[in-house]
Amino acid sequence: MGQAREVVVEALRDLLGKKGVRIQEDDFLPDVIVKPESTEQVSKVLRICNDAGQAVVPIGGRTGLVNGLWQTDGEIGLSLERMNAVEEIDSVNRTMTVQAGCILQVALEAAEDENLLLPLDLGARGSATVGGNVATNAGGNMVIRYGMVRDMILGLEVVLADGTVLSNLNKTLKNNTGYDLKQLFIGAEGTLGVVTRVVFRLRPLPVSQNTALLAVDGFSALEQLLRWMDTHTAGTLSAFEVMWPEFYSYVTRDGSNHRPPLPAGDSFYVLVETRGSDPVADAERFEGVLGEAMEAGLVADAVLTRSQAERNALWEIRDDVLDFFNLGPFIPFDISVTLDRLESFVAMVRSRAEAIDEPICILFGHLGDCNLHVLLGSRRSEAFDPAQIEEIVYGAVEHFGGSVSAEHGVGLAKRSQLHRSRSEAELRVMMSMKHWLDPKNILNPNKIFAATEIAAQ
Amino acid sequence: MGQAREVVVEALRDLLGKKGVRIQEDDFLPDVIVKPESTEQVSKVLRICNDAGQAVVPIGGRTGLVNGLWQTDGEIGLSLERMNAVEEIDSVNRTMTVQAGCILQVALEAAEDENLLLPLDLGARGSATVGGNVATNAGGNMVIRYGMVRDMILGLEVVLADGTVLSNLNKTLKNNTGYDLKQLFIGAEGTLGVVTRVVFRLRPLPVSQNTALLAVDGFSALEQLLRWMDTHTAGTLSAFEVMWPEFYSYVTRDGSNHRPPLPAGDSFYVLVETRGSDPVADAERFEGVLGEAMEAGLVADAVLTRSQAERNALWEIRDDVLDFFNLGPFIPFDISVTLDRLESFVAMVRSRAEAIDEPICILFGHLGDCNLHVLLGSRRSEAFDPAQIEEIVYGAVEHFGGSVSAEHGVGLAKRSQLHRSRSEAELRVMMSMKHWLDPKNILNPNKIFAATEIAAQ
16 A cells, blocks of 8 residues: 555545555455545545546446445545444335435335335346446336436435535426536446435336236337337336347256246247236236237237246346356346347347357347347357457447447447547547546546546547 | 627638528527538537537427527528438338428328337327427436337437438337447427437327326325226326316316317316227226226216217317416416325425416316426416516426426526536536537527526636
8 A cells, every 4th residue: 555545544534444455365356445434524524535546446236346445545445334324215206215325125025115116127236236227327117117227316415526515405307407417426436426315206116017028029029019018018018128140049958947838949938028007907918919929920929927936937037147158258248229120230240259269149128228248158168268258249249339338338348449439529538527527537547538538648 | 690600601601501590580580591411411510610619509390499599699590391201111120211391290191001100199280390300318208118219219419519420220129339429419499409310119009098087186186086097007008288277267167269178167177098909808998997096986987988079179178278378478387296296396386376366377287297287377468477487486496306397498598597406526427528518608599598607617
């Protein structure tokens, strides 16, 4: 630890006490992690660090997938784990005020206890914090219906690099009083400010849930099916999760964790779900809409669930991404490409993947959001070449005008790919924005942009 | 016209030709209005103006309500009326790409022709432009279901003060590639950049529409009814428009433009509407949900519509705000207050309005968005005192922690009220943001903030 850093850590220990500063060597995370208990303490921590030019990484639940928390240059970690309260559930206005360190699952359950829904559903819900969800503009399984995290935030409290507290715990849907500052910090990955409090819009908790697994022949039928479901289940379609055949057949193979609800061999398997307000009528409509889709040739085969256990079994197939690690090393990609180009995109990736020795190429995604996940690797560890693999996927994304990050963000992992999806002018303005709000570049430096890139502007 | 301005106008005439520059004296709008035909021309216009320090006001359909287009200091007007094309309706991805000068009504109809919905419904649809809608983050009648304009924008093209073109005509729901720059310009009222192109997310066009007028006794029943409707019409509730009794009784009085569908005398009249995908089932559900609300005592009386003509007749009652000008001069306010405080807010405004000689006090609003419109004035022109009236309403807004602008924006009209809804720190950061993106303050100067306020920072 350098001498200047030693002085900062001492000042932070004076401020937060012994329990507020943890020192522990780690390969990736900062060795010093401070744990303020209040927004005021966060503000003081940042003022001390900013004055000393000491870099800081805000730390949530450590479930990110783009190395957004990695130490790059002696950063101190700022964990909000002691600011984890659900401060209020306002069932009149249907809002929820939560401290940033609250675990998502805790927030979800607190809302549900009041018959309300925080419509954010993602795999990491048991460890991710809402602050991290906001900082990464998280997506998940219900975006088709409720949007990204950005779309469910009404109010936000943020601390800037210099310690300024920007607090606007707004609870109304309409509020056009000057610039909507909260938008700056949503999805900024902790590089522009530290989120300390969030006001979420809550929805009525749906009381009906209808889920089915569908087999579909061909991409044309698949995209027509998506539009069909979206059109005929007005406002209630909450998931349209697509598995390509390699995904489905592997996860449901003999000896896997799952029994196949439908035989393998079709071109796509789709998990569709609606959530509504009338159990009897919603089930009738769901079956009717699917029946008509079958008659129209959009669905080759279908299984409807009749119990929560059956529903869980279908979701467990969709969520069993860890099983693929049995195949060999791969990189999990998170990209988006518009529907009209998706089939060609997949064809290009598959064709280029043939250059890999014994390739792993698994595809699945939230098709309603144009969000595709690709697991690309090799069954032979020695043949696993990350640079080659990234070039295959990101090259194809660039070719089809897609986005190198759909819901995971940029962090360190995708920094060098950003130019494939954003123009020179955009990147320049982004770096200028970073410099405007954090002139000493102390907030999560080197994430999204390298410090050297910003300095060179 | 000063000499420097003369030189700028000459350069703009060289660039755009005679047809591209209109000179005409006007009491409020700039006397010089330029009309570029392309984003490239917008860029060149701004570069010329920025170099010369010549201020510019972007001009849309001139339907704003906060004097956002008024000339304050020799501005030149920048009208996008020649950039008015619907460039693309992509029915695969369900998006629409539109030039900023396109009239909202034209965009709405173009989407509808493809069986798609641009879910933006506001009174000024026949003259407002989509660029103006974006710049003001417009709201309207369907916000409870589809959100504000911000929530329906996927991509945006903007020209900065110095002529830099920021173009990201993204079409996917999920795109986390660095900072989401488009958010900066939505709702910024043309003070940070000029919007030239928009990609909207479209929705399936609903095929069912169920509309009713309800009479409700007491505020407690009203807010319970809102939650009841929201809960039991899962995802399809598209309007919940409330008229206070003075509104309803005046607009449906003998000799007015309307026949009263329900007798006057109740405490609230609510226009509710759902839009869905199954005409028969949706009508059944709508009637069922309203029937249960009546049994629960939330609805005192109801009229359901059976035809488009009946539906139009209800909406015409709600929309007939012009009729109130027959009463005398008033100021139309657009504010928001959370539901739990709304009744007290209204009581305070009414009680303070008693200080006005022969007061006009009319209330109505989009209650699902906590958005209230107040018409406050006096039947005696001589007693009409704008300062007194503003103090009554904005003082009460501040007292109850509400917002001085819900959907209309700030412009010149509400500039001096902004401090009632935003903190010192927020206002400082906003002004700093303006200075960052428009250092010479040439873009719609004096709107939202006075030039002198920014200079004093």
